[in-house]
Amino acid sequence: MSQKFxxxxxxxxxxxxxxxxxVAVLRSLDVSFEIKVSSAHxxxxxxxxxxxxxxxxxxxxFICAAGxxxxxxxxxxxxxxxxxxxxxxxxxxxGLDALLSTVQMPGGIPxxxxxxxxxxxxxxxxxxxxxxxxxxxxxAERVRLDRxxxxxxxxxxxxxLQLQLENGEI
Ligand code: RP5
Numbered sequence: 001m002s003q004k005f006x007x008x009x010x011x012x013x014x015x016x017x018x019x020x021x022x023v024a025v026l027r028s029l030d031v032s033f034e035i036k037v038s039s040a041h042x043x044x045x046x047x048x049x050x051x052x053x054x055x056x057x058x059x060x061x062f063i064c065a066a067g068x069x070x071x072x073x074x075x076x077x078x079x080x081x082x083x084x085x086x087x088x089x090x091x092x093x094x095g096l097d098a099l100l101s102t103v104q105m106p107g108g109i110p111x112x113x114x115x116x117x118x119x120x121x122x123x124x125x126x127x128x129x130x131x132x133x134x135x136x137x138x139x140a141e142r143v144r145l146d147r148x149x150x151x152x153x154x155x156x157x158x159x160x161l162q163l164q165l166e167n168g169e170i
Contacts, residue, residue, distance in 0.1 A: 003032055004032065004058045004059075004060045004132060004136075005032040005033055005054075005057075005059055005060065006026060006031055006032070006033040006034075006059070006060060006061055006128045006129075006132065007033070007034050007036075007050075007054040007061075008022055008023070008033055008035040008036070008062075008064075009036050009037075009038050009047065009050070009051075009062065009064045009065070009072060009076060010035070010036070010037050010064075010065045010066070010072075011037075011038075011039045011041075011065065011066035011067065012037060012066075012067075013037050015066065015067065015089050015091075018087070018089055018117055018118055018121050019035070019065050019087070019121050020121075021118050021121035021122045022063055022065075022121045022122065022124055022125040023035060023125075024122075024125075025122050025129070026129065029129045029139065029143060030142065031125075031128070031132060031139065034059075036050060038050055039066075039072065040066065040071040040072040040074070040075040041069075047079075048075075048079050051076050051079040051080050052079060052080075055079075055080045055082060059080075059082060060082065060083075060132045061127075061131045061132065062076050062077075062080065062083070062084045062085070063085045063087060063125065063128055064076050064084060064085070064086050064102075064111075065086075065087040065088075065089050065121065066086075066087075066088075066098060066101075066102070067088070067090065067092065067097075067098045068097055068098060068101075069098075069101050070086070070088055070097070070098035070101040070102045071101060072086075073085070073086030073113070074086075074101075074102070074111055077105065077109045083112065083131050084110070084111050084112065085111070085112045085113075085114060085124045085128060086103070086111040086112065086124075087114055087120045087121050087124045088101075088102045088103075088114075088115075088116045088120065089116070089117065090116050090117050095117060096116075098116065099113070099116055112127065114127065129143055130143055
């Protein structure tokens with residue numbers, strides 16, 4: 001059986017600075033991925049062909065990032081029954097245009113839409129990893145450890161803050 005992976009699509013290479021956050025999370029969890037520039041509007045056939053092919057080759061979920069009239073996630077969701085996660089990119093109107101274009105899907109063709117920008121890009125990767133982890137106990141454990149490390153980091157920050165308070169530094 002072919003190796004399972006997460007497929008990331010971006011409407012433009014101008015989305016890459018934000019989508020590097022998805023790549024970093026998937027790498028840190030040792031999740032296989034592909035990343036492509038492919039636009040719902042500028043290259044509709046290329047997008048459709050890639051989704052069909054990636055679906056057959058073992059894509060477990062799709063992460064789609066786009067700005068402005070962001071129809072990429074919806075177009076991908078129309079071509080696959082694998083989970084599709086949409087990341088609205090802030091390229092105009094503070095990203096609200098992309099958020100609404102991504103989230104307001106008609107019933108029956110879902111797109112799991114995350115926050116605008118970097119936090120959304122990170123969460124898209126975590127969500128994709130969590131979807132993959134349902135059938136992969138080793139990955140589920142890596143996700144659990146990552147979450148625990150994140151909690152430890154917050155607690156360490158709180159301890160440092162309490163110390164600063166005690167010492168009259170703030
Ligand atoms: C969207 O339009 C892209 O996803 C990008 O966020 C935005 C602008 O694209 P470029 O003009 O920078 O290629 O389709």
